[in-house]
Amino acid sequence: MSSATVQPLVRKRTLNPFRDLSPARRREALYGFLFISPWLIGLVIFTLGPFIASLILSFTNYSILQPGRWVGFDNYIRAFTNDDLFWISLRNTVVYVVGSVTIRVILGFVLALLLNTKIRFLALWRTLFYIPSIVPIVATTIIWLYVLNPRFGLLNWFLGFFGVPRLRWLTSPDTAMLGLLVMSSWWVGTTMIIFLAGLQGIPEDYHDAAKIDGANAWQRLLRITIPLMTPTIFFNVIIGIINAFQVFTQALIMTNGGPLNATRFYMLYLYDNAFGYLPPQMGYASALAWILFVIIFVLSLVVVRSSDRWVFYGN
Amino acid sequence: MEQQIAAFQAANPWITVNMTLQPWEQRLETLLTSVAAGDPPHVTMLGRQDLPSFVLQNALTPLDEFMERDGITPDMFLESEWRGAQYNGQTWILPQPTGGALNIAWYNKTMFAEAGLDPESFPDTWEELWEAAQALTIQTDGFLDRVGVNVATTGGETPAFIVWLNANGGDWLSEDGRTILFNSPQGLEALQFMVDFTNEINGGIEEVQSFYSQTGEWENGPFYNNYEAIMLNGSWALFLIQDFSPDIEFGIAPLPIGPSGNPDVRGTAWGGWGYTIPRNDDLPEAELEAAWLLTKWLTTEIEDEGACWFIQQQQRPSPLSECDGYLLDGVTHPRAEEILNVMLYDRWVPIAPIQPQLNEVITNMTDEAMFGVKSAEQALADGAAAAQALLDAFWAEQDAS
Numbered sequence: 001m002s003s004a005t006v007q008p009l010v011r012k013r014t015l016n017p018f019r020d021l022s023p024a025r026r027r028e029a030l031y032g033f034l035f036i037s038p039w040l041i042g043l044v045i046f047t048l049g050p051f052i053a054s055l056i057l058s059f060t061n062y063s064i065l066q067p068g069r070w071v072g073f074d075n076y077i078r079a080f081t082n083d084d085l086f087w088i089s090l091r092n093t094v095v096y097v098v099g100s101v102t103i104r105v106i107l108g109f110v111l112a113l114l115l116n117t118k119i120r121f122l123a124l125w126r127t128l129f130y131i132p133s134i135v136p137i138v139a140t141t142i143i144w145l146y147v148l149n150p151r152f153g154l155l156n157w158f159l160g161f162f163g164v165p166r167l168r169w170l171t172s173p174d175t176a177m178l179g180l181l182v183m184s185s186w187w188v189g190t191t192m193i194i195f196l197a198g199l200q201g202i203p204e205d206y207h208d209a210a211k212i213d214g215a216n217a218w219q220r221l222l223r224i225t226i227p228l229m230t231p232t233i234f235f236n237v238i239i240g241i242i243n244a245f246q247v248f249t250q251a252l253i254m255t256n257g258g259p260l261n262a263t264r265f266y267m268l269y270l271y272d273n274a275f276g277y278l279p280p281q282m283g284y285a286s287a288l289a290w291i292l293f294v295i296i297f298v299l300s301l302v303v304v305r306s307s308d309r310w311v312f313y314g315n
Numbered sequence: 316m317e318q319q320i321a322a323f324q325a326a327n328p329w330i331t332v333n334m335t336l337q338p339w340e341q342r343l344e345t346l347l348t349s350v351a352a353g354d355p356p357h358v359t360m361l362g363r364q365d366l367p368s369f370v371l372q373n374a375l376t377p378l379d380e381f382m383e384r385d386g387i388t389p390d391m392f393l394e395s396e397w398r399g400a401q402y403n404g405q406t407w408i409l410p411q412p413t414g415g416a417l418n419i420a421w422y423n424k425t426m427f428a429e430a431g432l433d434p435e436s437f438p439d440t441w442e443e444l445w446e447a448a449q450a451l452t453i454q455t456d457g458f459l460d461r462v463g464v465n466v467a468t469t470g471g472e473t474p475a476f477i478v479w480l481n482a483n484g485g486d487w488l489s490e491d492g493r494t495i496l497f498n499s500p501q502g503l504e505a506l507q508f509m510v511d512f513t514n515e516i517n518g519g520i521e522e523v524q525s526f527y528s529q530t531g532e533w534e535n536g537p538f539y540n541n542y543e544a545i546m547l548n549g550s551w552a553l554f555l556i557q558d559f560s561p562d563i564e565f566g567i568a569p570l571p572i573g574p575s576g577n578p579d580v581r582g583t584a585w586g587g588w589g590y591t592i593p594r595n596d597d598l599p600e601a602e603l604e605a606a607w608l609l610t611k612w613l614t615t616e617i618e619d620e621g622a623c624w625f626i627q628q629q630q631r632p633s634p635l636s637e638c639d640g641y642l643l644d645g646v647t648h649p650r651a652e653e654i655l656n657v658m659l660y661d662r663w664v665p666i667a668p669i670q671p672q673l674n675e676v677i678t679n680m681t682d683e684a685m686f687g688v689k690s691a692e693q694a695l696a697d698g699a700a701a702a703q704a705l706l707d708a709f710w711a712e713q714d715a716s
Contacts, residue, residue, distance in 0.1 A: 061712065064347045065372035069716070151529040171524035173686060259524065260682045275344050277671050278368035 075287035100184035108191030133189035198232030322620035355593035364586030395584035409614035414587020417471035437568035483573030498699035
């Protein structure tokens with residue numbers, strides 16, 4: 001009786017998988033890298049390089065003209081313990097994030113629901129709602145300076161029909177943030193389009209079955225549409241948070257952080273430190289940038305981890 | 316500018332000049348990065364309000380040796396202009412155009428007459444300005460229809476508080492740039508004046524900002540369209556008025572003084588511009604010499620199409636003592652003497668190396684008082700403390716390095 005030893009089919013671990021490839025596959029891999037090398041080189045030079053450089057600079061007092069001295073964690077300590085504007089700008093930004101993400105997700109969802117019905121000129125309506133999203137932001141801020149004008153602005157004119165007294169919008173610290181939040185609805189088109197794609201991915205069979213069971217439109221919305229849309233909502237919330245934390249251009253052009261620091265956003269404060277102050281506080285600005293990165297990262301992680309409880313992937 | 320450069324090249328055929336205009340917002344950023352990269356322009360225009368910081372960052376070339384060699388002396392310039400060209404005992408920039416004539420009161424004589432005021436006599440004190448503004452300001456149901464004068468802005472880049480403090484005989488910063496001085500009786504008077512004037516005559520800062528949000532700059536400015544009786548602006552406003560509202564009969568006057576003010580001191584000589592040579596350790600001697608010759612042409616040339624000629628084309632005050640900036644084609648502008656007389660009341664005001672940060676503190680301090688968040692006294696004390704803290708931190712770092 002012979003006994004044959006059966007060798008288990010176990011892939012041998014190697015530190016260099018490239019070496020395990022056949023010459024043909026190796027050549028194929030090399031060609032692949034060659035084709036993506038322009039992008040890879042650009043990534044290293046223009047993204048990873050500055051990324052690492054800014055991390056190093058955040059531990060120095062670099063001011064462009066002077067090489068900068070190593071200061072350890074001084075910049076980070078200063079931000080958290082000795083800089084009122086850091087907290088003011090962070091608070092303003094958080095308020096803006098919560099407000100603008102809520103507005104755009106809810107409004108985008110409602111618009112997507114409306115534009116997912118069979119109405120005349122549907123393509124036209126979808127286009128009209130999307131067009132504001134692709135207008136350059138500087139042009140958008142100029143438009144909204146007129147919309148929010150306290151004397152002759154469109155918004156006050158419209159609110160006047162409902163008996164609302166003239167609001168001062170960007171000229172008052174009490175209403176400046178509100179004005180920018182209203183303005184954030186301008187970009188609802190992007191969120192709407194993504195929601196629309198999600199709605200159109202919901203099989204009609206579910207709605208048909210629910211109708212047969214006697215569910216009305218509201219019940220179908222709550223029990224079918226919204227649960228099945230949670231992955232899309234999750235995506236829009238994450239992207240919305242990441243974008244909203246970087247709010248900058250509208251504050252720079254429309255209010256320059258005023259009045260009374262009411263619209264002093266984090267990115268604007270970072271920009272002032274890097275390019276507005278003399279000598280430029282590049283080291284400190286780099287530290288601010290990394291603090292923002294960590295905040296956005298942690299928040300995104302929290303949302304992702306929480307998604308297990310409320311995002312339904314259909315399985 | 317191109318004509319000036321062409322004349323320079325004709326006079327110096329071995330030198331070729333390439334001129335590049337920079338966007339306003341990126342001008343400092345571009346200059347700083349070019350110096351850091353070791354490839355700055357040979358000559359650049361620089362705001363004198365940016366000078367201290369650039370000097371302390373070792374970004375500029377001192378000009379004293381060149382000046383001594385070529386006989387360029389301080390008395391060639393107006394004294395208030397010259398002071399801003401020096402820092403730490405050395406000369407780093409030659410002035411062009413002026414830093415003075417920033418705070419001129421341009422007033423509508425017709426409105427003055429209609430309001431029962433003497434159109435040939437502008438208010439001399441803050442009290443008189445208050446009374447005049449009461450007659451000139453028009454409001455309907457709490458909304459401004461016409462502003463007599465807005466004291467929250469005073470033309471140029473100088474924070475309005477510093478202008479009014481100066482007109483009230485006060486100092487904002489010690490000459491060595493290390494000590495904040497504006498938390499003083501004169502400072503409190505100035506800030507309280509701004510707050511009270513804005514609240515009681517102009518209906519509050521929010522109403523003022525709301526009013527000015529409906530007007531614009533340039534041809535849409537309120538003064539040019541009869542929405543403002545008194546405009547506080549620099550000498551360049553002469554041509555704006557002539558271009559945008561040639562029918563307005565206007566007067567020119569220096570700022571009124573406050574209760575603690577000096578009748579001979581009313582306006583600030585703050586900042587202004589000039590030409591300087593950025594530091595470049597690798598620059599060959601011949602190129603450094605060419606840079607100096609261009610700088611000299613742009614700032615001191617009286618005879619040919621240089622500094623004086625350039626200012627005369629613009630019809631503005633010249634920082635050069637011997638140059639009549641308003642003389643063009645053999646004729647001096649009829650309003651030149653009035654503007655030059657206003658300049659006589661200017662006083663040089665020191666600039667800090669961290670001026671943008673201090674401007675921010677002062678603006679915030681003024682806003683806190685204007686918006687009623689703090690009393691003028693508290694806002695002034697807090698603002699001074701914040702400004703001093705920033706200065707102390709800067710100088711501690713500077714002295715340690």
